[in-house]
Amino acid sequence: MSSLGKGLASAALGALLQARGFSVRLRKLDPYLNVDPGTMSPFEHGEVFVTDDGAETDLDLGHYERFTGVPARNTDSISSGRVYSNVLEKERRGDYLGKTIQVVPHVTNEIKDFLHIGEDEVDFMLCEIGGTVGDIEGLPFFEAIRQFSHDKPRGQCIFMHLTLLPYLAASGELKTKPTQHSVKELQSIGIAPDILVCRSEHPIPEKEREKIALFCNVRKDSVVAAYDLKSIYEAPLAYHKQGLDQAVLDAFNISPAPKPDLQIWNDVYDRIHTTDGEVNIAIVGKYTQLEDAYKSFKEALTHGGMANRVKVNVSWVDAEVFDSQDAAPYLEGFHAVLVPGGFGERGTEGKIKAAEFARTRKIPYFGICLGMQMAVIEAARNVVGMADAGSEEFDYEAGKKRFEPVVYHLKEWVQGNAKIKRKTDDNKGGTMRLGSYDATLTAGSKVAEIYGSLTIEERHRHRYEVDTKYRAQLEEAGLCFSGMSPDGKLPEIVEWTGHPWFIGVQFHPELKSKPFAPHPLFADFVRAAVESSRLV
Template identity: 80%
Template sequence: MARYVFITGGVVSSLGKGLASAALGALLQARGFSVRLRKLDPYLNVDPGTMSPFEHGEVFVTDDGAETDLDLGHYERFTGVSARKTDSVSSGRIYSNVLEKERRGDYLGKTIQVIPHVTNEIKDFLKIGDSEVDFMLCEIGGTVGDIEGLPFFEAIRQFGQDRPRGQCIFMHLTLLPYLAASGELKTKPTQHSVKELRSIGLQPDVLVCRSEHPIPEKEIAKIALFCNVRKEAVIPAYDLKTIYEAPLAYHRAGLDQAVLDAFGISPAPRPNLERWTDVMDRLTHAEGEVRVAIVGKYTQLEDAYKSIAEALTHGGMANRTRVRAEWIDAEIFEREDPAPYLEPFHAILVPGGFGERGTEGKIKAAQYAREKRIPYLGICLGMQMAVIEAARNLAGITTAGSEEFDHETGKKRFVPVVYHLKEWVQGNHVVARKQGDDKGGTMRLGAYTANLLPGSKVAQIYGSTQIEERHRHRYEVDIQYRAQLEACGLIFSGMSPDGRLPEIVEVRDHPWFIGVQFHPELKSKPFAPHPLFADFVRAAVEGARLV
């Protein structure tokens, strides 16, 4: 039976609950324990799949096809444990499940209420995989006091009472603001946050206090006294130069020891932190720097491309090189020549996205990289734009485009080199989709196998001719144009096992030009950089040396 750590937040959002949870998971692993991390989000969307990247950041996709919160990316990057559908749930999903059961008559005519029906549904979710790991870390989104989060707080209160004594603890993350006028840290916001938490029946066992300034011992003692927490369990959390310092920083602050003490695990196994000291050594002792342009359409919010930014960092670590990623709005290139913007960079990355806005700019970025022989990595939509660029400028299909863009306007403007996927094979069955289907959860989602062309660049990079990568898209490159494009030098070097769906393209006789339909960034980790990103950065380094 797993021990449970419930992580909540107070005062303000975006304090770093996800990062603290991930770091704690990494520290427990370093002490020899197995862990799984989960996110419970209070919003009413069934999943983040239909939410704007400007509002919610990126959507992280699991191997089994769940569209989840970006915090699950942190969990995977820090622990290496592949997330599953059962590791993410929202209020929308919980209420949807309850209402489906009510419609089926599963409640035998009872009046359906938040307590016990909604809270029971949450508790049933928490129990999934209970016997598989030593520790289950469950992060509650939002802050204490949020009205939509109350069912989750009530559910974890009940869950803590239902389990044997000593099986559940509560970790609360708060802010200690600094008032420059008086030159002091203020503990009252933390006190009030804990008071609010205690009013709904939850007493924190561990307090993590975010602060931009050192927290004096007297303030730690004051917090412990007024919040009814052991002094050793008040953990300072300061701003860091890199998120990958978090495991070592939290260990120095005593977080993992405080958690084990709360569970009464003594003596605690000694931690092996070699993995994280190596990560920090690679980050802090870079031997060079390369500049990578990310030409995207959600550049106003870097969290929209969170996993890509981290995967580039990992690729840099693999090469002991600092990667300076800079964001460029693709729409600029629809009005201006991309050359002045892209000339200073050693490599170009065009990420995914939805809709026509900015796509002509992405096509110009792909053309610039191909013609100037600059390393190029196109991901999802970035691959499709590279194919359209080659179709227009190499194969002579001057009106090449995507069915997605015609569907938006209702006009036939393009030869659809990229088309809406109507059916595909998933496991042992065929999945069918129509243009008018609901938007949520109706894409090709999750891990799919691809066969690589022997001798191709990607086969050399992966060291294999068969791979499995995660997907999230509705549209596919049409293979009816394959012969034309390959005759012009765009090689289809990765295909689905049935040979119907292009997974990877690469430009023949180019130093490094690869487009992938999947999202390799989702599987990259600081201690195991994704091979595509590692080799992409290597190519950028080589290009920089030739300049």
Template identity: 80%
Template sequence: MARFIFITGGVVSSLGKGLASAALGALLQARGFSVRLRKLDPYLNVDPGTMSPFEHGEVFVTDDGAETDLDLGHYERFTGVAARMTDSVSSGRIYSNVLEKERRGDYLGKTIQVIPHVTNEIKDFIAIGEDEVDFMLCEIGGTVGDIEGLPFFEAIRQFIHERPRGQCLLMHLTLLPYLAASGELKTKPTQHSVKELQSIGLAPDILLLRSEQPIPDKEREKIALFCNVRKSAVIAAYDLKTIYEAPLAYHREGLDQAVLDAFDISPAPRPNLDRWTDVMDRMTNAEGEVRVAIVGKYTQLEDAYKSIAEALTHGGMANRTRVKAEWIDAEIFEREDPAPHLQRFHAILVPGGFGERGTEGKIKAAQFAREKGVPYLGICLGMQMAVIESARTLAGLQDAGSEEFDHEAGKKRFTPVVYHLKEWVQGNQKVERKVGDAKGGTMRLGAYDAVLKPGSKVAEIYGTTAIDERHRHRYEVDIKYRDKLETCGLSFSGMSPDGRLPEIVEIPDHPWFIGVQFHPELKSKPFAPHPLFADFVRAAKEASRLV
């Protein structure tokens, strides 16, 4: 039966609970334990799938098709454990489940209340798969004191109370601000945050203190005394040069040992941190630098492309090369010539997105890369725009476009080289969708198989002709234009197993030009870089030598 670790936050948001959870999971793995990480979000959206990237950052998609919080990406990147649909839940999903049960009559006419019905639903979710792992780490979004988070904190209180003593642990992350005027680290915000927890029946076993300054012993002793935790369980969380330093940094501060001590696990298995030592060696001893332009439409918030940024870093690790990614708003190229902006880069990446805004700029970026021989990686919409560019410029379909843009305009303006996918096969079942369906969860989501053309560049990169990758999109490249496009030099080098859906396109006589309908960034890890990103950075490194 699993031991449970609940990770909460206080004082302010964005302190790094997700990173701390992921790093702790990696440290427990390093000591030989199996782990699973889980995210409980208090917002009322059923999932992040319909939330704006500017509002919430990227949507992380699991193999089984769940649209989840970006913190699950941290969990996967640090532990290598593939997240599942049961690893992410929101207040919206919890309430939706409760109301669905009420409508079915499952509660036998009882009055439905937050306690016990909502809290029971949360507890049931927390316990899913508890027999599968040694440790279950559950992060609660937001900060203690948020009104929407109260049902989750109450559910945790009940869960800890109902379990045998020593099976649950609460870790609380707070801020230790430094006042330059007085030259002091202030402990009062942490004290108030812990009192807020205690007022709802929760007491932290471990405190993580985010601080920009070293924390003296006297401050640790004061916090331990006033917050009722052991001094050895007061752990510093300093700012780091890279997030991948976190496992080693937390180990140096004694986080994993504090957790094992709290669970009375003795003798503690010795940790094997070779994986993370190697990761840091590759990052800190990089040989050279490549510049990659990311031409997107959500560039004002880097978290909108979090997994892409990290996958590029991983590709750099694979090549012992520092990747300097720069974000460029695609709309700029709808007003200006892209050449002055792009000619200083060694590679160009065009990521996914929804809607017509910025797409003509993405098309121009793809054209620049194709014509100038610059390595190009198009992901999802980035692949579609590359296909449309080839259709317009090479195949003579000057009005080539996407049904997505026609739907937005309310009239037909383009030859739909990219069309709305209305049915497809998932496993052994046929899935059907209509244009007017509700937006939530109506895309081709999750892992799908693809077959690669023998002898193609992508088959060489993957080292196989059978792959599976994660998808998140509603529109597909129309296969009926394949012959015309291949005659012009665009090869359809990856297809769905039934041959109906294009998964990968490439230009064989280009130094490196690949578009993929899926999202390879979602599977990349620092200790196992995705092969496409690793080879993309290799091509950029080769291009940098030619400049």
């Protein structure tokens, strides 16, 4: 079933293999028919993770990067929609020479071709298939990996299956039958798991472990327990304790196995559990009912806490609640405020009020993507005096002009040596400013001090930009444009001079933060929150 932790198990295994000196790459195969998650609602699929090369991917790729530090690429994520799209494009071009196009071999070959990409670059390629065994959407993927394993020389490919061991409180026992049936379903399509990772809320008795091994046709030491943890960053050490990495090396007949160096993860564990205090930070957004919608933000704040050895208590505040009322009753008591990205007008008035609250109360404020744009609109309205300041995005959504657009639709920009052009009515999927772009920082600014550099590279995902024609008025009021695109046309960072910590960024720094390498902006934001907590 979903949400058992396939992505986390894959990421933790990748980290453990790295600790033993091997190189790894992880990739995700999703059976849904969307070409990518870019146009899916956050309520449907959680956040969209963006790679350096501009791919919009599943949030599990965020786990892969956070645990291994290996930057994901657009070749590390594929869906049924992308597979079928590729197959149909080839059919239209005549690549199949008039043959009848079928799931086997054409769709399965497309999936296998994806699995082969870059396989010679690393020691281990870990490929996670989303969904649940038995789902009709996943059958082409299961058939493809069955074929893939036979195409490979013996001992070059193994299967790992994650299952649930439910606990029946009435009888006080763990039930192994769901695992047995899941394995039986896989075996019926020609796949025999080499390793079983069993998710359980309770310790797995030796008798149950032996039973699973017997009826699922695996070695007993290949039945690996996956228990609930206080922090996901305990997973590498927990899986190592349960013998997951050793089971994988045994399955590949790698002996003697290199001894692991777990110093990084021991340090991470220590920073999670040994803290010098705590801070309370509010995330003011509109997808607060589903925490996965802001997964990378929460993790980056946790990393910032590790850097400062404090526990970060994150509270989710629905921006719509104070769209038409004062934000103070909802935000008082927090040591800092973060306003994340988003699309559409819903909840934006609340985000503007959150920016005003942080600016006037001198509370640390971190605005990311739309959060930066709302901070600029707040400044234009309440400091510069442009009462009707707003965004072209909201006018377009409403179908009429209501605002003076301080934020406008991005029509063209430079990517490498090419000029990219977009129209308002372009298709939604893949048409934003996506991926990694350079920015130039102002010497002496707070962000230049935080980064320790005047040039940075960060990931973007947006189609609206702050208009520079208002820059002079805003800077005269005290809102400094401290980061710009190299050509000086696109604002990347704004900050209030004279404020303890008020920074807005157009990019998404949370996507590059890791527990063993916290992003400098998040590390310093949490530091500022600690300072704020001492003033309360």
